[in-house]
Amino acid sequence: MFGVDIGGSGIKGAPVDLDRGDLAEERHKVLTPHPATPEAVVEGLVEVVQHFDWSGRPVGVTFPGVVTDGTTRTAANVDKSWIGTDLAAVLRGRLGCPVTVLNDADAAGVAEMTFGAGQGRQGTVVLLTLGTGIGSAVFTGGTLVPNTELGHLELHGHEAEKRASTKAKEDQDLSWEHWAGRVQKYLAHLEMLFSPELFVIGGGVSRKAHKFLPLIEDIRAEIVPARLQNNAGIVGAAMAASSAAGDAG
Structure with missing residues (x-):
């Protein structure tokens, strides 16, 4: 599975080994654009995914704000134009694969509760x-x-x-x-x-x-x-993508 973590300073992602709860390859990071508009952030995110030639397989993505059903509802540390953006649908169109989006801290928490300190x-x-x-x-x-x-x-x-x-x-x-x-x-x-x-x-x-x-x-x-430090969000995003793929299957 693949996870991407959108942060206020960087967009980072990597393939994840869900048996170990760790990155399968060294993560790739690009700087979060400013202003952090949906269009600009999506371009950075696509760059991270394509760096690994990842295509057709599920991707999990975290967002620094409230997310419900793949849509971003708040935007405290990114551009206000994020509010109401169906990020999951946008990324499915750009990446051509199933995409699951969730809150960044929720993703980190799920990873830490499964593989880490919790x-x-x-x-x-x-x-x-x-x-x-x-x-x-x-x-x-x-x-x-x-x-x-x-x-x-x-x-x-x-x-x-x-x-x-x-x-x-x-x-x-x-x-x-x-x-x-x-x-x-x-x-x-x-x-x-x-x-x-x-x-x-x-x-x-x-x-x-x-x-x-x-x-x-x-x-x-x-x-x-x-325990997973700053990779927890990436691992949790990949876990969410895997869970969604299982539910879909």
């Missing part, structure tokens, strides 16, 4: 992808509650992702300590709302978890980095 956990698990924004995936009893978008919660008068995303850290030149304090306040807010047993921290910054997770205190839930 494997075997039956209580409430919250995965957060810290990047251009903050994506979220919530599971209870191993079942996903889709399109939660908890990065848009208000926290101390601000949208959470404007304070605690990796982009906020970079744009405001925050130290690891200062940024970890913001992440801690965000996690405390989520803990109050959901009482999870586990937080899984994903996104590109998960590679540097040792620099900030030890600085987070006073959270009852266990906090761990995503």
Whole structure:
């Protein structure tokens, strides 16, 4: 199966080995265009898929926003013209193969629950992808509650992702300590709302978890980095494509 992860900074994809839950080949990445209009992003996505000469076989695609039935419903970190775009249909036309589209954090969460840090956990698990924004995936009893978008919660008068995303850290030149304090306040807010047993921290910054997770205190839930790191979205997208192909069959 093939997975593509559309992010605020990059569009990356690769064939995926679903037996191992890992990339079958080194991923290919192109920069996300700005403005990130549907037309421009689709061109980048097609380039990623064609890099591997992948044709005729199912493709899974993640999107950084709410997705229902292959249609994108929100556009917080991409161009507003995405709202109401039937991305699955557009890509089926361009790629000539079955396409499944889902929220990016949901894809990462499904991968982590199956192959990664959430494997075997039956209580409430919250995965957060810290990047251009903050994506979220919530599971209870191993079942996903889709399109939660908890990065848009208000926290101390601000949208959470404007304070605690990796982009906020970079744009405001925050130290690891200062940024970890913001992440801690965000996690405390989520803990109050959901009482999870586990937080899984994903996104590109998960590679540097040792620099900030030890600085987070006073959270009852266990906090761990995503085991699949920034490949989780690609793996989850391929899993969704495989599931859709099975349902269709």
